[in-house]
Amino acid sequence: MSAERPLSSLFAMLHTVDAVHGAYYFLLHFWIDLFGxxxxxxxxxxxxAVGFVTAGTVVLAxxxxxxxxxxxxxxxCVLLPRFTYMGEEARSYALSTxxxxxxxxxxxxxxxxxTRRTAAWAAYAVGLALGIYLFLYLALLVVVHGILILSSGRSRRLLRRWSTTALLGLLAAAPVIAFGIAQRHQIAFLAHRHRVTVLQVVFDQWFGDLWLGLLCWAFVVLAVVLGLRPGRRSQPNGMVLLVAxxxxxxxxxxxxxxxxxxxxxxxxxxxCTPAAAILVAAGVAALPRNWMRIVSIGVLVTLALPVYLSQRTEFGMPGGSDWAKASELIGQDAKPGDGILFDQHVKPSWRPRLAMHLYPEDYLGLNDLALLTPYDETTGLWDRVIPQARIGTRLGSVSTVWALETTRSKEDAANSDIHVLERNGFSVIHKVRIHRTIVYELTRSTP
Structure with a gap:
């Protein structure tokens, strides 16, 4: 949605929110212009981008x-759920990785x-800045690279050269870093989530499954304990780099x-997923027999397959998003002039109103009863809507209303859109639960 805004609207929005994603939005804006x-x-x-990640991981290994x-x-790389997941979503993680x-x-x-060639070191500074613009936390990679430089025992001159280059990259990315700090309230919602757990960090972060994670960590530990070293003495300390x-x-x-x-x-x-992939691979490669390596890869495939398939089911996106199916139902059955309402009582990224922006052709001709200001005419991310209590004033001559409600709404049932409509003379004549969304058709005989 943000990428589809006119550029003037996108600039205005980024001054208020999501500046850290601005580079990705701009890239996607022009991509959409070309390919829809x-x-x-x-x-x-x-x-x-995940293809480039995999290629880079192979070269580095x-x-x-x-x-x-x-x-x-x-x-x-093909098996790890974090790789496959970031390759199928419209976010900047694959590009930044x-x-x-x-x-x-x-x-x-x-x-x-x-090398002392200025162009080569300038490319490093530019790449670092580009990565930070794509994803702010990529700045943490500077610490990892610093550990690599220090552990490799290189000269102070090389350390100064790298430090200067990294500093230039950070300075080039200073605007997005400053905006990220100023807009830090955006991720304040993380404080309201459940406390960070060991399961999240150790398993979900890269491996997505307990048993797959246990096996992968076993290979990581094996690789580290055996102390695999680069094939040539002139190469940097690869194990230090990957563990860091x-x-x-x-x-x-x-x-x-x-x-x-x-x-x-x-x-x-x-x-950080490329490091996990190489360490797991190093552990597999360290096994003493070919049949052990083949069996290990087979077990990895077996454990990764359920996660891989679950990501590709009809409702495989986070929380079981079903907006495509819900919109398809609206497109088939709703008629021009019918009213449309969306549940507003869940977090913004779950609100079914977003389905209308993702599949606009299914909502053509419908009367958006709650809309106050379209999102692309605001400096925020979402449409502005009227208070629920005022919906009755917009019903006018509408005799049929479609309501998309989420099964996870925390709003008391007595204050739901359905009850507001019922108090205005509407009755539910059709109700379809798709997955996490319930589609209601309501009518009244006398507008």
């Missing part, structure tokens, strides 16, 4: 370890060839979440 806003179109950039580890890394892994590839290359990449950003976010302000949710660490 279908589900396939808006998800395709993420799918393509080969440089740090071996072709065998690189091959297993590519397989693990692609930047993260290729930026790390570039840094490793710079350390191996000992896996653990340091997570630790810093959890620490900030505990002592500063709410800032953690497990998808925010998507950019």
């Amino acid at each position: 806003a279908s589900e396939l179109s808006v998800r395709l950039p993420s799918a393509l 080969q440089w740090l370890f071996s072709r065998r580890v690189a091959a297993f890394s590519g397989i693990v 692609a930047v993260a892994v290729w930026l790390t590839v570039l840094l490793v290359r710079l350390l191996v060839v000992h 990449w896996l653990l340091v950003p997570t630790s810093l976010l959890l620490l900030g979440n505990a002592v500063v302000a709410p800032m953690y949710t497990n998808r925010y660490l998507s950019f």
Whole structure:
């Protein structure tokens, strides 16, 4: 929705909210101009980006370890639920993760060839800034890269060169960092969620399943304990890089979440997934027999398959989103001039009103009874609507109203849209529960 705004409206919105996502919105804005806003179109950039993430992970694994580890890394990328999930959603995580892994590839290359070329180091600064514009927390990768530089025992001159380059990248990203701090209230809702648990951090964050997570962590521990080292002495310490990449950003976010302000949710660490994939692959590759490696990959596939398939079911998106089906029903049965109402008593990202913006062709000609100001005429994210108590004043000559209510609404039933309509003479003649949405058709004989 934000990407579909006129650019003037998008600029106005970003001054108020979502500035940290502005770069992604702009990219998607021009993508939609070229290819439309279908589900396939808006998800395709993420799918393509995950391909680049996988390619970068394979290249990095080969440089740090071996072709065998690189091959297993590519397989693990295909299997890990965090990879497959960020490849199917219209968010910036896949794009920013692609930047993260290729930026790390570039840094490793710079350390191996000992280059002083300004263009190469400038590319690192530009890549770092681009990654932060795509996802603010990618700035934490600077800490990981700093640990790599220090552990590799390089000269102070190289350390100064990297520090200067990283600082330039951070300075170039200063505007989005400043806006992110100013708009930090946006993620204040994280404080109202359940307390962060070990299950979320250790398993859900990358592996999405308890048993798959246990096996993956076993391979990670095996790789670390055996102390796999780069194939050539001139290469940086790959194990230090990967362990730092896996653990340091997570630790810093959890620490900030505990002592500063709410800032953690497990998808925010998507950019660390390449490290998890390579460490799991290194553990598999460390097994002494080929049949052990083959069996291990088979077990990984078996454990990952249920999560993989669940992501691709009809209601596989978070919370079981069913807006496509609900909208299809409205498009088939509603008639021009009918009224339409949407449940407003759940969190904004769950409100079925969003279905109308995602599938507008199914709502053509309907009378949006609660609309006050369309979202793209505001500086916020959502449509402005009238108070529920005033809906009766807008019913006029409407004799049929469709209401989309969510099964998770916390509003007392007596104050629901359905009861407001019933008090205005409407009766429910049809009710369909699709998944998490209930579609009501109500009519009255005398407007």
